[in-house]
Amino acid sequence: xxxxxxxxxxxxxxxxxxxxxxxxxxxxxxxxxxxxxxxxxxxxxxxxxxxxxxxxxxxxxxxxxxxxxxxxxxxxxxxxxxxxxxxxxxxxxxxxxxxxxxxxxxxxxxxxxxxxxxxxxxxxxxxxxxxxxxxxxxxxxxxxxxxxxxxxxxxxxxxxxxxxxxxxxxxxxxxxxxxxxxxxxxxx
Numbered sequence: 001x002x003x004x005x006x007x008x009x010x011x012x013x014x015x016x017x018x019x020x021x022x023x024x025x026x027x028x029x030x031x032x033x034x035x036x037x038x039x040x041x042x043x044x045x046x047x048x049x050x051x052x053x054x055x056x057x058x059x060x061x062x063x064x065x066x067x068x069x070x071x072x073x074x075x076x077x078x079x080x081x082x083x084x085x086x087x088x089x090x091x092x093x094x095x096x097x098x099x100x101x102x103x104x105x106x107x108x109x110x111x112x113x114x115x116x117x118x119x120x121x122x123x124x125x126x127x128x129x130x131x132x133x134x135x136x137x138x139x140x141x142x143x144x145x146x147x148x149x150x151x152x153x154x155x156x157x158x159x160x161x162x163x164x165x166x167x168x169x170x171x172x173x174x175x176x177x178x179x180x181x182x183x184x185x186x187x188x
Contacts, residue, residue: 003095003149003151003152004142004143004144004149004151004152005095005096005097005143005144005149005151005152005153005154006095006096006097006152007095007096007097007139007142007143009057011096011139011142012050012057012092012093012095012096012139013050013051013052013053014051014133014135014136014139015092015096015099015136015139015140016047016048016050016051016089016092016093016099017048017051017133017136018099018103018128018131018132018133018136019047019088019089019092019098019099019102019103020044020047020048020051020089020102021131022085022089022099022102022103022106022107022128023040023043023044023047023082023085023086023088023089023102023105023106024044025106025110025124025127026078026081026082026085026105026106026109026110026113027040027041027044027082027086028082029076029078029079029081029082029109029113030070030074030079030082030083030086032079033074033075033076033079034070034073034074034079037070037073039066039067039069039070039083039086040067040070040082040083040085040086040087041086042066042067043063043066043067043086043087043089043090044086044089044090046060046063046090047060047089047090047092047093050092050093055093057093057094060090060093060094061093061094063090065087066087066090067083067086067087067089067090068083068084068087070083070086070087071083071084071087076112077112078109078110078112078113079109081105081106081108081109081112082105082106082109084101084105085101085102085103085105085106085109086102088101088102088104088105088153089102091153095152095153096139096140096143097143097152097153097154098153099136099140100140100143100153100154100159100168100171100172101153101159101164101168103125103128103167103168103171104159104163104164104167104168104171105164106124106128107121107124107125107128107167108121108163108164108167110123110124111124111163121163121167125167125170125171125174128171129171129174129175129179130179132175132179137175137179140172140175141175141176143172145169145172146159146160146165146168146169146172147160154168
């Protein structure tokens with residue numbers, strides 16, 4: 001039996017869109033420091049192509065670490081987190097839980113990029129929850145809570161600790177709380 005963090009192929013394609021959206025919002029933080037390194041941008045584009053059914057999971061599983069290696073090409077903490085957001089988005093083809101990793105790294109990058117705005121990370125988390133499609137919300141709601149299943153990204157690794165763990169816990173709480181609609185916009 002596969003991990004409860006995997007999700008079905010269909011659900012991984014649904015959450016890949018959201019993961020790519022989250023990572024793309026902070027991509028400029030990486031590109032400002034490494035404008036000639038297209039690995040994170042390519043990972044996001046490939047994540048979108050996977051979501052559209054243009055790429056298969058097997059091929060993307062083999063390529064999922066490429067964007068993560070781009071984190072070593074930069075030194076700024078926000079740029080590193082942005083590269084890791086793209087890498088996590090690329091990992092969705094392998095395991096759906098990586099979508100939460102993409103969002104967590106993107107929120108971390110947003111916070112690191114705006115040290116003068118203590119609400120920057122909170123604003124990014126609100127944006128992420130506000131931009132979840134009903135289908136993506138339903139798919140992500142199937143995932144175990146952070147730390148409940150050790151067989152995947154939501155186990156006891158990097159995503160479970162510190163800022164990333166805190167963000168994922170907040171995202172999972174928000175995913176399980178039905179959005180309040182106000183004029184077509186989700187209000188948290």
